[in-house]
Amino acid sequence: MTGRLIGVGVGPGDPGLLTLNAIAALAEADVVAHFAKAGNASNARAIAASHLKPGVKELALHYPVTTEIPRADAAYREVIAAFYDEAAASIAARLDAGRVVAVIAEGDPLFYGSYMHLHVRLAPRYQTEVVAGVTGMSGCWSSIATPIAQGDDVFTVLPATLPEFELERRLADADAAVVMKIGRNLPKVRRALDRAGRLERAIYVERGTMANAQAMKLIDKLDTPAPYFAIVLVPGWEGRP
């Protein structure tokens, strides 16, 4: 009897945005695994903390890199692939011992989450399940009560790491957009929005659904360094009924 792997979305930050299925998975899990940067506590663990069973086994998975490297970089790809291989192997050892392992993930596990890299490595051999979660972007636009897209809007999610002309082209081509991974890319994102004619509508959100969230019109935000996880929202639905 091998165990079972559950990828559990714990939502964007507010523990109140945990789902009943996520809580049930945490009640069932023998082992709770979570990703974090080396030297940092896991955000997912902080969100789910009050639902961890007392004395449950935990498995901390620490990323081997702390700065963002373009994914096309071969050395980065090799290091990160080896990290996911090792993480999958240490989870597989628990599954082979018959344990239920919950991997908790901020937001939704299959939407820009690290869990998916474990899932594709383990799903061919083990029983798996995925509990959907509220995404970080939903948490952000809800916290500031700003409708993002309606009706026949085209909605797009863009990483701020794209070249400036690509950002501009895609921002001009969508009704509604979310730009992620702002960090050092803020001046570039601002210029691209301006040339795409969308700067006026853009909203900057920092620490979305955390207690210390901050939101403002992007035109009012200074070009000081922004956190990596800050996002910019460009609401669509200009032709609303």
Added chain:
Amino acid sequence: MTGRLIGVGVGPGDPGLLTLNAIAALAEADVVAHFAKAGNASNARAIAASHLKPGVKELALHYPVTTEIPRADAAYREVIAAFYDEAAASIAARLDAGRVVAVIAEGDPLFYGSYMHLHVRLAPRYQTEVVAGVTGMSGCWSSIATPIAQGDDVFTVLPATLPEFELERRLADADAAVVMKIGRNLPKVRRALDRAGRLERAIYVERGTMANAQAMKLIDKLDTPAPYFAIVLVPGWEGRP
């Protein structure tokens, strides 16, 4: 003392994907309002049913149109705007009486939801709050455990109502995509995916997180009429580590 308006996302269908905040809002609400097609029960109400307080007042908001009309159509816009105006007025009457009104919405209230049309009408005058929810698309890709986007992927949501050449262009231009409102548009979506070189990866999902969900590769799906709320997923992350 006026009341308070809460837009409450109840997730994609599985009652287990309700959040703690959604349940708390339902426990607090004096009135629970929900949208439905004329003659139909509300899906949001079905999802939240077991959390409605016994005897809570309900307000059913029935759309005046049952078939999809392009949003550019002036007559449609007039009818639907009048409907939202009336719905907002009947909620305002409860808020003026000091009631807490929860408007429950499938998925996330501010992501292609009808709640937003009430919100923009009422937020200038009343205290409001929005509880984010798990989106329908998250429910779909999680139910079939299919990672949708990673890393620097560009992700886009497209209504199947777009012209065929627009669908083709945008599908070729994104790493990952979700096509919504499939219904009668299935043959068009299939042709656009084929010419965009993405048909092989596309997955058709019907009734996402309902008990009778169905998923298959789109190439295996016949061109028989699909439900309006069927979606097509085009997973990205071809260059995964």
